[in-house]
Amino acid sequence: MTDEFEVVVSRRIDLTEEETSRASRAWWDENAAEYIGEHGGFLGDARFTWCPEGVDEADAQLLGPVRGKRILEVGCGAAQCARWLAGQGADVVAFDISVGQLAMGKILDGRTGISVRTVAADAVAVPFADDSFDIVCSAFGGLPFVADAGLALREIARVLRPGGLLVFSVTHPIRWAFPDDPTPSGYTITHSYFDRTPYVEVDADGTPNYVEHHRTMGDWVRALTSSGFVIDDLLEPEWPAANTKTWGGWGPDRSRLIPGTTIWTAHLR
Numbered sequence: 001m002t003d004e005f006e007v008v009v010s011r012r013i014d015l016t017e018e019e020t021s022r023a024s025r026a027w028w029d030e031n032a033a034e035y036i037g038e039h040g041g042f043l044g045d046a047r048f049t050w051c052p053e054g055v056d057e058a059d060a061q062l063l064g065p066v067r068g069k070r071i072l073e074v075g076c077g078a079a080q081c082a083r084w085l086a087g088q089g090a091d092v093v094a095f096d097i098s099v100g101q102l103a104m105g106k107i108l109d110g111r112t113g114i115s116v117r118t119v120a121a122d123a124v125a126v127p128f129a130d131d132s133f134d135i136v137c138s139a140f141g142g143l144p145f146v147a148d149a150g151l152a153l154r155e156i157a158r159v160l161r162p163g164g165l166l167v168f169s170v171t172h173p174i175r176w177a178f179p180d181d182p183t184p185s186g187y188t189i190t191h192s193y194f195d196r197t198p199y200v201e202v203d204a205d206g207t208p209n210y211v212e213h214h215r216t217m218g219d220w221v222r223a224l225t226s227s228g229f230v231i232d233d234l235l236e237p238e239w240p241a242a243n244t245k246t247w248g249g250w251g252p253d254r255s256r257l258i259p260g261t262t263i264w265t266a267h268l269r
Contacts, residue, residue: 012197015211017147020198021097021122023208024145027201028077028098030209036078036104042245045108046083050139050169051261052250053237057084062167062235062265066090069134072159074123074152074168075141078105079116085137086114093128095121096141124148126155133159138168144212147198149220153227160268166229169263172236175249176214178258182251220264229266237261 015023028035036043043049048057057063063071067089073082076094078101085092094116096102102118109115121127123142136156146152156166177193179186193216201210215223224231239255246252250260 009203010199010201012191012195013200013208015147015198015200015208017124017151019208020145020147020211020213021124023200023211025097025099027210028096029100032078032098032100032104035101039247042247043080044084045080046087046112046114048081048084048139050263051237052245052247053239053255053261054243055169055235055237055261055263057081062263063135063137063165066135070132071135071137072126072128072133073141074126074136074138074156075143075145076105076116076118077101077141078108079118080108081137081139082116082118083108083112083114086116093117093119095119095127097122097145122146123152124155126159128159130158131161133164134161135165135167136160137166140169140171143168144170147213149213149215150223150227153223153229157228157268162268164268166266166268167263169261170220171212172259172262173214173216173220174258175260178249178254180249182246182249182254184253186249186254187257217262220262224264224266228269230269231264231266233265235263235265237263 069090071085071090071092073094076082076096079094082092082094099120123146177189177191179190196214198211198213200208203209236259
């Protein structure tokens with residue numbers, strides 16, 4: 001008997017915003033249940049985990065006091081982070097491009113008894129009024145999956161109140177120079193750090209069905225400052241010795257040598 005497995009075909013090709021959104025929506029809709037099945041134990045049902053390194057908002061307090069604050073989560077997936085915020089007394093709403101992910105969120109609502117207001121939307125077209133929120137947060141949601149990060153950040157700036165806080169986590173830019181392999185086999189640089197061509201997985205017909213966009217550290221700085229933000233801090237979490245889990249290109253071997261995540265903190269001017 002031959003074991004069957006899925007072969008992932010990846011390319012570096014330019015995609016428009018529309019192509020990027022269509023691929024992201026389709027992939028996350030199709031894989032929502034499998035994603036929760038694989039990572040749900042680590043993410044929890046109502047826990048705010050910033051990254052595979054395991055930085056937990058309950059300990060890190062990157063958002064500061066949240067009780068009574070109006071908070072928007074961008075790219076919420078099944079809304080685990082938003083559910084934790086609601087449990088801390090925040091007035092939180094969340095959105096994701098994937099209806100499948102939001103459907104999984106409703107299952108978690110029922111399981112935890114904490115209901116979160118969610119809506120299906122794209123990070124480049126945030127469906128809320130100007131000056132609506134005190135805080136915007138995103139844990140690997142939305143921002144790595146848009147072609148125009150500047151547009152998404154301008155949308156976030158639009159819905160934030162003056163002086164409002166933005167905290168978000170994304171893949172560390174240096175990670176894009178290495179293969180998606182957390183073992184010692186993945187220690188060799190295989191791509192230029194300066195190549196911004198997105199990582200794209202395609203189906204058997206060559207149709208893009210998963211997309212992540214790469215930006216350098218300087219790209220993120222310029223995107224934030226040109227969108228009206230002042231950068232307050234940048235956290236590059238080290239891999240904790242107690243974390244033995246592997247998640248894609250993150251794991252206890254390579255991640256002790258190079259950073260896998262950046263967590264940006266900024267406020268609106």
